[in-house]
Amino acid sequence: MAIESENIELRVQGESIAGTLVSPGSRMPGILFVHGWGGSQQRDLARARQITGLGCVCMTFDLRGHEKTASQRLTVTREHNLDDLLAAYDLLAGHPSVDPGAIAVIGSSYGGYLATLLTARRTVKWLALRVPALYWDDEWNMPKQGLDRQRLNDYRRLALGPADNRALGACAEFAGDVLLVESEQDDYVPHDTLMSYRSAFVSAHSLTHRIVDGADHALSSEESQKAYSAMLTAWVSEMVIGARLDRYPHYAPWYA
Structure with missing residues (x-):
């Protein structure tokens, strides 16, 4: 890894002393977690802490309509939540330790759907989608909670392509690495949606x-949670950390 040195001056009681600031010449990958509808960032925190140890800057957050803003649950729309995700991405990408060209987004269910839409608006290098949900394009500004559940169930069993759905259209344009769980x-x-x-x-x-x-949709059992965590960590290690090693051959995470 390249090392950068910067000569600095420290002011102490009216006097000046010399110093040198030594820092890594490269910034770290950023990883953004997006929870599902009815969830929260709490589910992602343990995984974020584990992946941070691989040499990444991770970020979790609560979409509007959840946790502290649960009072908005009946009025929040997909447009609102996509704006939430865009704001979270911009904050992470602007962090001084993050390489804005090396950002992964990990979305679950509704968060996976939003993550695909994000790729059409922001630079995403890696995309992990766990049980990504799918929604029709119309009623975009209708409250998310008010969408017809039976119609959604039927819609998700259709064989749909990029021309049929905005999220799938974004997937067709995505040129990075993808994990589908x-x-x-x-x-x-259902399986049809994953296909x-x-x-x-x-x-x-x-x-x-x-x-x-x-496993069920929510990964209710401890065994399912552990299995998914293992899959995700292995993929992040291969894709994100592997790419960093290719770029900086002398780089090694703290655990190596």
Whole structure:
């Protein structure tokens, strides 16, 4: 890894003394977590702390309509939550320790859907989607909570392509690396939806599809949580940390 040195002056009681500031010549990858509808950043914090140890700057946040802003749950729209995600991305990308050209976004369910839309507006190098939900393009500014549940269930079982859906259209343009994680026993996001997403990533640099055996949508069991964490950490290590090693051959995370 390149090392940078900067001569500095320290003012102490009216006098000047010399110093040298030594810092890594490179900034770290940034990783942004996006929770699902009805969730919160709490689920992501343990994984964020673990991945931070790999040499990344991680960020979690609560979408409007959740936690401290739960009072907005009946009025918040997809437009509002996409704006939340854009604001979170801009804050992370602007952090002085983050390389803005090396950002990963990890989204679950509704957060995965929003993450695909983000890729059309911001630079994303790596995209991990766990059980990404899918929504029709119309009623965009209707409160999210008011969308017809049965219609959603039927819609997600359709074979859809990039021309049929805004999120899938964004997937077709995405040229980075992708991880798709499916739950075997998912009652909310069926296998058909994962296949629509998988088929849409026609420009991706790489595509990894994993299934958490026996898992439901929320990963309710401890075994499912551990299995997903292992999948995610392995993929981040391969993609994000591997890319950093290619760029900086002498780089090694603290645990090496």
